[in-house]
Each structure stands twice: as structure tokens, then as C-alpha cells.
Amino acid sequence: MGWSEDQNQTPCLVVHPHLKSERGNLRSPQARLEECVGLAQAIHVDVVHSEVVNIARPKPATLFGQGVVDALATTIGRVGKTKNEWDDDDIGLAIVDAALSPIQQRNLEKAWNCKVIDRTGLILEIFGERARTAEGSLQVELAALTYQRSRLVRSWTHLERQRGGLGFIGGPGESQIEIDRRLIDERIVRLKRELEDVKRTRELHRKARRNTPYPIVALVGYTNAGKSTLFNRLTQAKVFAEDLLFATLDPTMRSITLPSGRDVIMSDTVGFISQLPHELVAAFHATLEEVHEADVILHVRDASHPDTEAQRADVLDVLKTLGVEEKLEDCLIEVYNKSDLLDEETKSTITNRANRSGGRVSMVSAMDGQGCEQLLDDINTLLSARFQTFELNVPYSDGQLLSWLYNHGEVTERREGEEHFTITVKMNDMNASRFKQKYPQFFEAPAEEVEEETSTGWSPT
Template sequence: MLSQPETSEALSGGSTGRALVIHPVSKTPPGRVSNQVASRSTGARLDEAVGLARAIRLDVIRAEVASVSRPRPSSFLGSGTVENFAELISEYEIGLAIIDAALSPVQQRNLERRWQAKVIDRTGLILEIFGERARTHEGRLQVELAALTYQRSRLVRSWTHLERQRGGFGFLGGPGESQLEIDRRLIGERIARLKRDLDATRRTRALHRKARRRVPYPVVALVGYTNAGKSTLFNQLTRSSVTAGDMLFATLDPTMRRLGLPSGRQVILSDTVGFISDLPTHLVAAFRATLEEVTEADIIVHVRDAHHPDSEAQRSDVLNVLADLGLDQPTEDGLIEAMNKIDLLDPTTRLGIAQQRLRNSQNVALSAVTGEGCDGLIEMIDRRLESASRVVRLDVPLTDGKTLAWIYQRGEVLGRRDDNEAAHISARLPEEDIARLRHRQRLH
């Protein structure tokens, strides 16, 4: 928060909870092509920004689009636009202005001084949401690391979230703000400590993944844009009750459950944090330990909101985040696109999705709310895993304990009979492991 002598209440006659959302749109000079994503509408982007604000129960009084020819170094917005919003903020007694873009500390500070209201940018708002939603120890460490990385270049802010009764990380201000500034050394020390703790967490996760491989259960990870319905689908498939709702980032901490498939095979289903456009890079870095679960998955189910007008643009955003994690192009066998919320579609649109399904074997249409199509998703997962492995018979000398252990670690042992010389095993193994064993001439 800004380390000015005024509290949030002194900055404005209005409450910090009364918010104005501003979505900047770049003006395109005549004869030039806009670099904005053509399929992402301005209205949808503004609605998303409002949804982010309401995710932490802010009272959005006004939501406006602002044209920006070129971001001003001092205020981001043009002087005329700044004055127009100053009048609006005063008239509606708004205490918080949210700029749906990345602001520099100088821009943020100058806007606050002119508007006499708290100002946060898109990154600060997302971090505030994550700070409020994190429930596990790991989740809180990850969000705090991202928040401090964000704050490090903003030494005009104060570290007050530890004193706040509500969740979040203090970007919104609030009663009792201490005004204590954090210097670079203290932030650096805390960041170093958080990184050590998260490195330990990453090692623990790696051990857990190694243990799961010994069982082994294939891992199926649900990914998708925030509010696409991942957690609702997770609950529908596993009969669980993880937090789900019609809001952005309803789920932050990852959840795993065992899921039985029609073939009798057991898999681990993982629900992960939702993605969003312009996700801060340091937030992706902080959550890398969690998101690495996705890259280790045997199958990724990309849950898409088929009812959203920007579904294709959201798809690109999700694939870009996966690419940032090192998963450049999921294979056809390793990716399923679940077109969710078909219960909200009109008959014509539903027919179009059904026709698309005929052209693309990676797609399945469903409703996580009604359950329609969910059996088809489960069957598709089962078929994908079936095609990626097969059952073989193995004769392994009892003295070759290393190979026996390797088979149990890498495959699903369906049966075993021992005699005086060998273990005769029937096992389901991935094709790449079968090739390794064939090289050692142990297959029949």
C-alpha cells in the first residue's frame, strides 16, 4: 500500500469497498492493425475485470472503458481522462479505482494523489484475490512470495497484511493501516526464506509423485481458464465437495482424489488453480511447484467454458501458460478438451459443438452441473490410457530383484506366479517401458 500519511478513509470520502473498474483500450491509429487479440471483445475483458473485483466482494459502482493512445509515464491515462475520472470518483464517493492493466509505482502514486482514492492495478488485484483464497500452508507461501516480489519495486508501499483480519495482501488498504515501510533488505530476506521453503515443498511434491508412480496410478489433471467449471466438474466426477462457485478463482489450492474408470483402472484426478489472461509472471513462478503437477500428468483435461464468447481466446491463454511451464504442445493422446456448460447453450450452438466433436477426437461436450456428457469424458480418459499401454507376460529370475522392483514401479501388476527359478508376471505397462523390456528379451 502507499505509504502516505493518510489512511484509506482519509484518501477519499467514500469507502474503499466502493470501487471503480477501468479497462484501458489502446487506440489504433488509422492504417495500422491493432495488436489486441481479435477474438477477445472489450466488453468481455471489462466483465472479467469486474468479476475479479467482485471475487473479493468489492462493491463495483461503475465500470468504464478508457481509450489510451500511448500510456503516459506519469499517469498511464491521458490528462483529460484522468480529470474525467477524478470528477466521477468524487461524485460517486468511490474509494478504490482498479486499472485493468499493469501500472508502474509512479503511475499508481500519481493517480492516487490526483483522485484521492486508493488505486491498484490488475496484478495487485489478482494477488489480493489469491491472498484471500489461499488455504494451505503451501498456497500461502506461494502467494506471499509473489506479493513480495511485486512489492519489492514498490517501496512506497507498506506491509500490513499481517495486521488485517480479512484475507488478501493489503493492496486495498483498510482500517488500522500501520504505515510501516518495508525496506529492500527485509523484503529480500523474506523472499529468500520463502524460496527455501518452497524448494523444500517442491522436493516433497517430487517424492509424492515418485511414490504415486510406484503404485502406480495414472494422473489426470484438470486445467482451464478461471471460472470454466473445473472444480464443479471435479466434484461431479469424484462425488466430492471441493470449493466451487460462479466466481473467478473459486479454487486456489490443488486437490486430488482417486477416480475409478469403467475398465476397473484407478486414476488420480487433480484439480488445479485456474489460469487467466495476463497472469503475472512472478505469480506463475511462485506457483511453479503446484503447476508442475500438470506437466507430470498422464492426461490433461482442458476444461473450457463453451458458453463464454471469448472461449477461443481463453484457450490460447491456457496453452500459453502451459508453454511457460515447459509443456509446449500437449500430444493428442495426452490432451482432452472438455467443452463445459453446454446446458447454457442454445440448440444451434450445441449442434455446432457436436459437429466439431465429429471432426476432432480430442473434444467432448458436457455439463458439469447436470452431469450430461460426463460419462463420455470418463470413457475417453479410459480409452486414452488403454491405448497408451498394454498387457504383457514377463518371466523374471527371482535373483533379478532390480527388474522386479522396476516392473512394480512402472506398471500395473495384474497377476504373479513364482516357481523355483522365476516370477511369471502379467502386467500392464506403457509402450515405452515395453520397448525397454523387449530390448532385454523378457517379453512373450
């Protein structure tokens, strides 16, 4: 995805087009501009100018009106200059915080005499730089090539060359743009095949985890909300965590033990962002499928951010796109992070508002650990509420059943009788179903007899 100039030295312009159709949006134009500046700084450019431009009606050719195009060209300072005449102060990169069509991108590059990338291209640049694992690199490359394929317009002279056809076929040769498109298509097919292998491998891992009693707790949230810092705090891991947008691209999983003694697997995921490019959502689907398997979803929010409500809406939109909408009511805990940056009045306001909405909320600071113990208790409470509870009489001689219960459930009480243990055990829905299939003798008697016959009784709560 890279661009040719030395990114560490290039002065950069960032412009946010504020469309009339977006008036009334939860997030202010200035906040959107600041977010885009933060994204630009993530690829180590020097943002020397940024502004919001109001647009009544987008122009098909350039997005902006001619007056805005000319004014920004003056700010950039390269119009009418050859490459040898460029000054160090001239802006070499313009970032437009919107989705540009290939024609719009080409026309703006001609008008401004500099490299132009849109929001999708910018996010792909960041992802390309941050991907560390082979899987992450595959996902980013697929997204980048899918995006790049649509950019194959005749913007550069090398795309106008033709290669001679084979003599016995005749007809015009294959143009360079056709060669580029064919090569990209072939690479996309290979990448999709490799990602299918990744998907199958992940499914095998998930299937193996289903054979264990460990619930999955997935962290999701807006980029830079503090997910990785919280993940490190709760799991004692050392996942890369900095005050950067998209510091985490590659998912990480760790097992932890809750204060109740219950073991869970915690998963850190890539951060979301508004207007997340659909190419990235598609490419990272294999990774984000981990959220589908989660027993608890922790939605980590930056409570100190002025646009936290808008960020929340963006995250929920992506989760709905991933098809986990039905889980949001039963499995979600909203984690208000960075509480150390809030005053007591703000904390109280957030807590009261959350209580009125009836949602599950935890207030934490991943930096100093404040509220983390309570969060772990909240996770345990939610898991317990979603588990089925059985009271079983297990003969002393049936060690296999006793072992199965300990391996696939959470034994909360065990009492010794004359001929059997009386076991109280909690199981998630999946293990409860397996238990009923594996040991149907506990469930064969009619409900009336079950209440009277305590020797084989069970009582879900």
C-alpha cells in the same frame, strides 16, 4: 497486500484501458471490462462505475491522457477534499485493468485522491484472500512481496524518514525505503527457501506415485470454467466450488476408478486467466509442476462463455510457458463444460468444429452429470492408446513376476495353459521400461526367434 479502507463498504471504479496495439484481440474490450468487474467483486467491493477507455498511446506518467484523468477524477469525487470531507458515495478504490508502473500508480493516486491498484495487484488481493493451505499462503506471499518490492517508491511520508547510522561507520543513515526493501528481500529469500522445501516434498510424493501403476489426470482451465465442480462430480469429493473467479487455489488430488476398472489419480489445479501476473506463475510453479507429470490433461472450458476461444488461447499460452507444449498433442482432451446452458444447435456446431480440427473433445455438464460417463471412457481410451501391450507366458511357479505385472500394469486377459499363464498386460512407457530392465530374459532373443518361440514371446501393440 491489503488496503486500508473497509473493503465491504468501499465504492469502487473499474476502468479498462483499451490500447490501440490490442485492436484485433480475440477478446472484446467490453468482455475484458466485465471480467475485471468480476475480479473486483471477488474482493467484495461495490463496483459503482465501470468503463472502457480507448488509448492511442500510453502516457509514461499516468497511462491515460490528462483529459481522461480529469474526467475520472470527477467521477471519483474526492479531488480537493480532505479525509474528513469524504462522502459515503465518494469512490475509494480505482482498479485499472492493466499493468501500472509504480510511478503511474503513485501519480493516479495523487490525481484521484484514492487508492489505485492495477490488474496484478487485484489478482494478488484475490489470491491472498483465497489461499487456505500453508503452501498456498507461501506462494501468494512470495508473489505479493515480489510485486510490492517494485512499488517501493516515495509515495508516503514514512518512506522519507532516515534512521541514524552506526556512529563508527559514519555517512548518511539508512532511509526507511531502504529498510523496507531490505526487509522484503530477506523475507523473499526465506520464502524461496521454504518453497524449495515444498518443491522437494512434492517431488518425493511424485517419486512415490511413480512406483505405483496409477496414471495422473490433471484438470486445467480458465478460472471459473467449472474445474472444481467437475472434479467433485468425477471423484465424489467436496472441494470448494462456487461461481467465483479463482475459487480454487490449493491443488487437490483424489484417486478414482474408471469404468474399465483402471485406477487413476485426478488432480484439480488453480485456474488460469489472461495476463496472469508473472509473479504468480513463478510462485505457483511448484504446484503447476503436477501438470508436467500428467498422463492426461483435461482442458476444462466454459462452453457457454462468449469468449471461450480467447480463454482457450490464454490457457494454452500458460501451459506452453510451463513447458508442457509437447504434451498438448498427445495427452490433451478438451472438455466443453456447462453444456446444460447450450441449445442443441450450438452443441452440434461445437462438436462438428472439434471433429474437423481432429482434436479429442468431450461435451459435459458438471452440474447434472451429463456426458461424464463418456468423458471417463474417453480418458480410458486415451490412456490405452498411450500404453504398450505385452503378451507374456508366465510360469505358474513365478508368483513374483505375476504380482509385479498386476501391480505395475493393467492385466486385460489371463489364460491358463499346461505349464504357464498367458498374460496380456498394458503398461505406460515408464513401467514398460522398468519391466524390460527388470526382466530382460523376455527381450534377449532376436526378433525372428521371438516370433517363432511363443513360450517366451511378447507382442507390443
